[in-house]
Amino acid sequence: GQQLNQSPQSMFIQEGEDVSMNCTSSSIFNTWLWYKQEPGEGPVLLIALYKAGELTSNGRLTAQFGITRKDSFLNISASIPSDVGIYFCAGHIRGKSTFGDGTTLTVKP
Amino acid sequence: GAVVSQHPSRVICKSGTSVKIECRSLDFQATTMFWYRQFPKQSLMLMATSNEGSKATYEQGVEKDKFLINHASLTLSTLTVTSAHPEDSSFYICSATDRANTEAFFGQGTRLTVV
Numbered sequence: 001g002q003q004l005n006q007s008p009q010s011m012f013i014q015e016g017e018d019v020s021m022n023c024t025s026s027s028i029f030n031t032w033l034w035y036k037q038e039p040g041e042g043p044v045l046l047i048a049l050y051k052a053g054e055l056t057s058n059g060r061l062t063a064q065f066g067i068t069r070k071d072s073f074l075n076i077s078a079s080i081p082s083d084v085g086i087y088f089c090a091g092h093i094r095g096k097s098t099f100g101d102g103t104t105l106t107v108k109p
Numbered sequence: 110g111a112v113v114s115q116h117p118s119r120v121i122c123k124s125g126t127s128v129k130i131e132c133r134s135l136d137f138q139a140t141t142m143f144w145y146r147q148f149p150k151q152s153l154m155l156m157a158t159s160n161e162g163s164k165a166t167y168e169q170g171v172e173k174d175k176f177l178i179n180h181a182s183l184t185l186s187t188l189t190v191t192s193a194h195p196e197d198s199s200f201y202i203c204s205a206t207d208r209a210n211t212e213a214f215f216g217q218g219t220r221l222t223v224v
Contacts, residue, residue: 033212042115042202042215043153088152090213097143097204097213101152 006089006100013079014108021087021103022073029091029098032065032072037086037102046087047074079107111137113205115216122193122223130188130219132203139205142186143213144178147200159186193223 006023013019023032031050035043047058049065049072056063062075072089084107089100112135122128132142141160145153157173159165159180167173175197177189186205190197200220204213 031212035215040200040218040220042218045212045214048212092213096155096158098155099152104150 004089004091004098004100006103008103009101010104010106012106012108015079015081017079019076019079019083019105020073021089022071023089023091023100024071025091025098026070027091027093028069029093030069031092032063033090033092033097034061034063034072034074035088035090037088038084043088076105079105081107081109083107111135111205111207111212111214113139113203113214113216115203115219117219118217119220120222122221124194124223125192127189127191128193128221130190130201130203130221132186132188132205132216134184134205134214137205137207138183139186140183140208141206142180143204143206144176144186144188145202145204147202147218149200153202156188190221193221195223197221198223 004023004025034046037043047063052069053067054065060077086102086104088102090097114133116131144156147153156171157165157167159178161180161183165178180186202218203216206213
């Protein structure tokens with residue numbers, strides 16, 4: 001099946017720093033999705049990308065859908081303590097999502 | 110975004126019993142619902158895909174007789190873990206998509222503990 005490589009696996013940053021994470025795949029997707037999951041909760045959709053090359057922002061979050069449709073990145077600017085959690089990318093095609101392994105973000109005040 | 114409600118959020122059951130988990134789309138018609146399983150510090154693993162009114166499609170390695178899925182209406186899918194064992198303890202999450210199938214919205218998840 002399709003697989004996504006998400007990196008980095010974890011990040012430890014200082015409050016105020018910018019964060020960047022990305023996902024790559026050997027297969028193309030029609031939609032790229034970025035989710036955040038907090039302990040004991042289901043993932044919450046942050047940003048959805050629908051077109052190759054699309055760059056979308058949601059507050060301090062910016063994500064891009066790669067031109068080849070095989071990759072995507074998520075940037076978080078000026079991180080704050082409540083940004084902690086696990087961030088998952090997901091590629092979506094034919095109604096099915098494939099998830100990356102997640103990036104665990106820790107923000108030190 | 111669209112709202113998906115999953116119930117219960119936590120359940121503890123005895124080994125050998127069955128547990129039913131519900132997933133409801135509250136403000137849209139979910140033509141397709143997905144069931145995932147997540148072990149601690151791991152990603153979500155797709156267990157099965159269910160389309161309203163038809164049999165679920167199970168991923169390789171998932172026992173369909175153990176994890177019974179019913180999607181009888183456009184707003185409700187259920188996952189029943191039959192004859193649960195401690196190794197079935199996990200976090201189970203559903204997601205739902207509408208006819209456009211471009212995004213998936215997740216329920217809150219169910220923490221199942223089998224003792």
